[in-house]
Amino acid sequence: MTQSKAIAETRVLTEVESKEMLKAAGLPVVDTRLACSKKEAVSISREIGFPVVLKVMSADVVHKSDSGGVKLGLANSAQVEKAYSAIMSSVKGAYPEAKIQGVSVQSMARPGVEVIVGMSRDPQFGPVLMFGLGGVLVELLKDVSFRIVPVSKADAAEMIREIKGFPMLEGFRGSEPADLGALEKLIVGVSEFIERNPQVKELDLNPVFAYKDGVVAVDARVIAES
Ligand code: ADP
Ligand code: MG
Numbered sequence: 001m002t003q004s005k006a007i008a009e010t011r012v013l014t015e016v017e018s019k020e021m022l023k024a025a026g027l028p029v030v031d032t033r034l035a036c037s038k039k040e041a042v043s044i045s046r047e048i049g050f051p052v053v054l055k056v057m058s059a060d061v062v063h064k065s066d067s068g069g070v071k072l073g074l075a076n077s078a079q080v081e082k083a084y085s086a087i088m089s090s091v092k093g094a095y096p097e098a099k100i101q102g103v104s105v106q107s108m109a110r111p112g113v114e115v116i117v118g119m120s121r122d123p124q125f126g127p128v129l130m131f132g133l134g135g136v137l138v139e140l141l142k143d144v145s146f147r148i149v150p151v152s153k154a155d156a157a158e159m160i161r162e163i164k165g166f167p168m169l170e171g172f173r174g175s176e177p178a179d180l181g182a183l184e185k186l187i188v189g190v191s192e193f194i195e196r197n198p199q200v201k202e203l204d205l206n207p208v209f210a211y212k213d214g215v216v217a218v219d220a221r222v223i224a225e226s
Contacts, residue, residue, distance in 0.1 A: 008225040010201055014057050015064075015104050018220040022205075025193045028186065029217045030109055036102035038084040044105040045080045051108040053218075054083045056091045060098035062221075067094035073108050080105075109218050112209030113168055113178050117187060117217075119149070119194050119203040127194045131156075131187060133165040134207035141165075149191045156187035169210065178210035186215050199225045 013021065019029040031048070034057060035041035045052045056069030064070050068090030071083035087103060114134030122128050125148045132144035145159040160169065160183055171177030186208065194200060202223035208215050 010223055011226045012059060012062070013222040013224060014059065014101065015055060015220060016057065018222040019217070021222055022193070022217070022220055025189070025196070027189050027193065027217070028182075028215055029220055030106045032104050032106040034102055035105050038081055041084050041103055041105055042077045042080050045074065045077065048105060048107055051075050052080065053106050053108050054080065054087060054103045055106075056087050057101040057104050058091065058095075058098045059101075060095055061091060061100075064219075067091050106218070109209050109216055110211070112211045112215075113175070114207035115169075115178075115183065115210050115215075116144075116204070116206040117190055117208060118206065119190065119200070121201055122148075129159070129187060129191055129194075131159045132163055133168055149194050151187055151191035153184055153188050156184040156191075159187060160184065176212045179212055179214055182213075182215045183208075183210055197224075201225060 016032050016034045019032045022029050033044050035044050041054060051073045054071045054074060055064045056067070061067055061069055069087050071087060074080050074083050084103060088100065091098060091100060116132050116134045118130040119127055120130070127149040128146050129149060129151050130144050130146050141164070143164045145162045147155045147159055160166065160180060168175070169178040169180065190203065194203070200222055204221045205217040206219055208217045
């Protein structure tokens with residue numbers, strides 16, 4: 001072959017890289033740092049303040065919790081050390097070939113209603129945003145809404161209200177109502193982020209915790225053309 005066509009390579013950014021990019025764009029994410037050793041995981045945890053969460057960081061592991069790669073609510077240094085070892089051994093057991101960079105360390109966020117915001121590119125419509133409730137509801141019931149980018153505040157308000165699970169966000173059976181204004185702002189913010197960053201091919205904020213006062217993404221994944 002004398003001619004070669006430039007094929008753009010895509011890369012899955014790690015959770016830490018994805019959150020850094022989103023944070024720089026002003027989107028609400030839990031501050032997250034990379035630790036490459038057990039010792040570093042402990043010192044970062046002390047700096048952040050307990051309780052913390054540890055997650056495996058590996059380009060070869062997409063679903064971190066499926067392989068025992070997520071440890072929540074670690075209350076002290078001893079628990080962080082134990083969690084670090086447990087993550088390494090279970091991930092190595094599940095994926096013997098995986099190259100593990102280390103772990104991500106972040107604050108344990110207080111519980112909220114879990115929602116997801118995602119973006120994928122449609123060959124005809126271009127970037128499309130998705131909104132839904134997190135966890136099993138999305139996987140089982142496919143209870144999600146879609147809009148083509150750019151998504152206005154009015155579009156975002158509709159997206160939120162048209163899912164079947166909307167009552168969950170209004171405070172169903174005494175649960176705390178979610179900050180719908182903050183959710184709308186997040187969806188519009190993601191839409192603007194996508195418009196400004198055409199190299200981003202896919203985005204997943206899964207989950208975002210919605211509170212009565214604000215929202216925060218605790219997991220993020222960006223796929224970008226490099
Ligand atoms: P996965 O790669 O499996 O999607 P996540 O990072 O989403 O891993 O973590 C799995 C689950 O752990 C989340 O759905 C959420 O319920 C919980 N979780 C993750 N990070 C945090 C955090 N910082 N604070 C509280 N809960 C968290
Ligand atoms: Mg996740």
